[in-house]
Amino acid sequence: MGTPLHRTLADELRARIRSGAIGIGELLPSEAELCREFATSRGPVRQAMAALRDEGLVGGGQGRRPVVLDAVPAQPFESFLSFTRRAELTGHVPGQRLQEIALRHPDATVAAALHLEPGDFAVQLVRLRLLDDRPAMLERMTYIEKVGRPLLDADLDAGSIYALLTEHGVDLHAARHTFDAVAADQLDAELLGVDVGHPLLRERRLTWNTAGEVLEWSEDRYRPDVATVTITNTRGGRGAVTRE
Amino acid sequence: MGTPLHRTLADELRARIRSGAIGIGELLPSEAELCREFATSRGPVRQAMAALRDEGLVGGGQGRRPVVLDAVPAQPFESFLSFTRRAELTGHVPGQRLQEIALRHPDATVAAALHLEPGDFAVQLVRLRLLDDRPAMLERMTYIEKVGRPLLDADLDAGSIYALLTEHGVDLHAARHTFDAVAADQLDAELLGVDVGHPLLRERRLTWNTAGEVLEWSEDRYRPDVATVTITNTRGGRGAVTRE
């Protein structure tokens, strides 16, 4: 069927907003006008408008014409998942040093988190992440085999795994992040350049696709004087996340 | 018109998921079945299901029956701000022991965060928060005077400050949360029941109103074996936060 009409409509309206053809504070066409302009019924028009409202581009409400609030859509999901992207957004230079990548049977805890059967393989890797050449975070990641396979051949010192997986068509749809604090272990201390026992911010993450299939389990440990996690949330909108 | 049908439907399905009537991993009724059960057309059913998918409660896709992914309800903003609300949502009993409340001139760092003029007063309080009667978090909060005044007369051992302020008509619109790890200081150690130097999860929070006026600065320290912070975000939806 090709591209759905509601997506075409949303793309067209986003383009008008981004190009400034409709400026911030100006009114968008009403739903009825859009129906006439694109010779369609209200369904696709409302679906497109809902997407723009969700992105925070458009405001308004019952009885009121929709107003352009902003020209740049938030990309909260991408920036939440990708260390590389967050660093770039905050003006820092990201870096990484792969410590290890392996295809193996993960231990019982990880296997349970990923809903693996006994005997299933997974791809596990340990990478040190840098900000402006300073050790900032140590990541221990596990991917289910079919997702992680391409990583075995990739140059993981080159860039973002999130970007790499997205290019491979992997559907990363949602993630649950749990934050707490831990004492640095021997490996943490060595690679992050702190004493054993030093407090570290720990983020454990479970990522799954649209169908609810778990794809990734990750444990990241941040050196708190170099990197923190910041979340901005509003009553109406979605959260946006950066790390500095 | 009262409550819209699609909202009633979403609430009903959320209740079935939360109560465990439909467990995690189990299938929800198909859209057609829901139409028959509630004697409605597909519009409201699809709208309700879209809300649940957006909240990350439900997965599935074209051709597949919808699956329950999670039982945690999504009240992102409220649950992000209120320890009390988060505890209730996760089935724990929240508690608190006020240590101190004062009207004073805050130190320079806090004054700067709140955009106070020299000589301005603020209301500061220190409270120990409990989960199921165990020390879980120590909060150090500072409110601008006009917001904090009502707290001086309130029973702060009774419940949620967030709820109390909301009842007073305070417009808590957005917040920025920064997470890192710190070593427990003398007061942390004493009240949370850990050794000095023990790793604690620290959350610093700045809250402002719709007009952009800063209302609150807070620093919370979590005992990591009792309480963690969990954030669930989806590509389409807003984040939802719980603490356990």
Added chain:
DNA sequence: CAGTGGTCTAGACCACTGT
């Protein structure tokens, strides 16, 4: 008041999933 978005009905065809 006319115009607007919010909600809902009752259909239809399609691509995708699992058996």
Added chain:
DNA sequence: CAGTGGTCTAGACCACTGT
């Protein structure tokens, strides 16, 4: 194959907004 969700049409009534 039957069942499923994704998409779309063409109507309708309502509450709300601004003039």
